[in-house]
Amino acid sequence: xxxxxxxxxxxxxxxxxxxxxxxxxxxxxxxxxxxxxxxxxxxxxxxxxxxxxxxxxxxxxxxxxxxxxxxxxxxxxxxxxxxxxxxxxxxxxxxxxxxxxxxxxxxxxxxxxxxxxxxxxxxxxxxxxxxxxxxxxxxxxxxxxxxxxxxxxxxxxxxxxxxxxxxxxxxxxxxxxxxxxxxxxxxxxxxxxxxxxxxxxxxxxxxxxxxxxxxxxxxxxxxxxxxxxxxxxxxxxxxxxxxxxxxxxxxxxxxxxxxxxxxxxxxxxxxxxxxxxxxxxxxxxxxxxxxxxxxxxxxxxxxxxxxxxxxxxxxxxxxxxxxxxxxxxxxxxxxxxxx
Numbered sequence: 001x002x003x004x005x006x007x008x009x010x011x012x013x014x015x016x017x018x019x020x021x022x023x024x025x026x027x028x029x030x031x032x033x034x035x036x037x038x039x040x041x042x043x044x045x046x047x048x049x050x051x052x053x054x055x056x057x058x059x060x061x062x063x064x065x066x067x068x069x070x071x072x073x074x075x076x077x078x079x080x081x082x083x084x085x086x087x088x089x090x091x092x093x094x095x096x097x098x099x100x101x102x103x104x105x106x107x108x109x110x111x112x113x114x115x116x117x118x119x120x121x122x123x124x125x126x127x128x129x130x131x132x133x134x135x136x137x138x139x140x141x142x143x144x145x146x147x148x149x150x151x152x153x154x155x156x157x158x159x160x161x162x163x164x165x166x167x168x169x170x171x172x173x174x175x176x177x178x179x180x181x182x183x184x185x186x187x188x189x190x191x192x193x194x195x196x197x198x199x200x201x202x203x204x205x206x207x208x209x210x211x212x213x214x215x216x217x218x219x220x221x222x223x224x225x226x227x228x229x230x231x232x233x234x235x236x237x238x239x240x241x242x243x244x245x246x247x248x249x250x251x252x253x254x255x256x257x258x259x260x261x262x263x264x265x266x267x268x269x270x271x272x273x274x275x276x277x278x279x280x281x282x283x284x285x286x287x288x289x290x291x292x293x294x295x296x297x298x299x300x301x302x303x304x305x306x307x308x309x310x311x312x313x314x315x316x317x318x319x320x321x322x323x324x325x326x327x328x329x330x331x332x333x334x335x336x337x338x339x
Contacts (some may be wrong), residue, residue: 003039011040022250022276024293030067034060034085057092064089065134070249077234077289079106096134097123101144105329109149113158117151120144124279146194151186190321200325202260215325223321227303229256240301240320250276251294256324258307258316266313267291287314 006014020031037060044053063298068085069077083106086099104119123144127136136144160175175183197209200338212233219230219237228239229252236252247255253275258267265271269281272290276282283289291314295304308317 003035006039008040011036011043020056024060030063034063037063061089061092062133064092065096065102067249074088079109082106087142095126095130096258097126097130097136098140100126101136101140102329104144104147108151111154113154117148117155120148120151124148143194143197143328146190150187150190153183153190155303157183157187171215184187198327199325200328202322204319204321209328210325218323220326227259227322229259229322229324233327238298238301238303240298240303243301245297245300247297251297254290254294255282255298256326258314259319259322259324262313262315263319266310266315268313271313
């Protein structure tokens with residue numbers, strides 16, 4: 001039955017059903033959840049219920065920004081879905097630095113430098129006037145400036161190339177061949193820097209930055225005693241003891257938290273609700289179900305026994321050497337990833 005034919009109570013039931021799918025590790029649950037929120041928002045607008053409308057709008061924006069890449073695929077990211085989801089989020093709330101930043105990044109990768117430049121400048125301008133949860137972290141803000149400069153350098157270079165094809169006498173050319181040669185070299189250097197710092201690489205000892213190629217080289221030649229979690233451009237992959245599994249985004253986020261933070265702050269109902277973008281703490285049985293499913297998914301790695309329960313919650317023990325890699329632009333920056 002189409003959502004428009006459901007009662008409000010049935011829409012709330014549908015919301016709970018899709019939450020259940022996501023908790024079970026099905027990324028494709030994000031798409032029906034977003035459509036439920038869109039229908040709820042239409043209803044509340046018609047009823048002029050401003051309080052409910054504001055609440056649902058905030059939830060809808062958050063899911064569009066965080067999980068738009070997984071709109072229709074179970075485990076694979078899709079840049080077209082990410083692009084349309086970010087645009088929808090900005091139609092609902094234009095003051096989202098992280099959404100402008102991610103749109104700029106997607107356009108930069110498609111060589112649409114004019115649009116990319118506009119997006120990066122919007123992200124920079126809005127940085128001080130946004131909700132904290134949608135602000136760029138320090139490194140993202142730094143990259144926003146670099147990408148903005150590089151976008152404009154690409155535009156200058158492309159414009160000069162087009163100008164060179166004009167067959168006009170006595171024309172004024174503000175850039176001679178020497179200027180363009182230097183500009184092109186700087187452009188190549190800047191693009192190389194951005195490519196070589198595209199991914200955050202976290203280990204037991206340090207935080208560093210590397211290229212996509214460097215990440216894939218590590219994944220292709222893993223150390224069997226090291227735990228790897230790689231948030232790639234299409235999939236999230238976990239490796240340990242010469243085995244690998246593909247994970248859903250929700251499972252990978254929980255596993256990332258357990259590895260990075262649970263020694264200081266075990267995963268409990270409050271932390272899980274924050275990871276799952278819920279206002280109220282999840283039930284105890286929900287937490288135990290989520291962990292049981294996660295253990296089953298990482299069992300082929302021989303890693304399930306590393307997830308242990310204490311009075312405070314769940315943590316990793318013993319914690320092996322680990323390497324976790326993810327794009328610096330990938331979604332909203334989470335507090336537990338702060339350097």
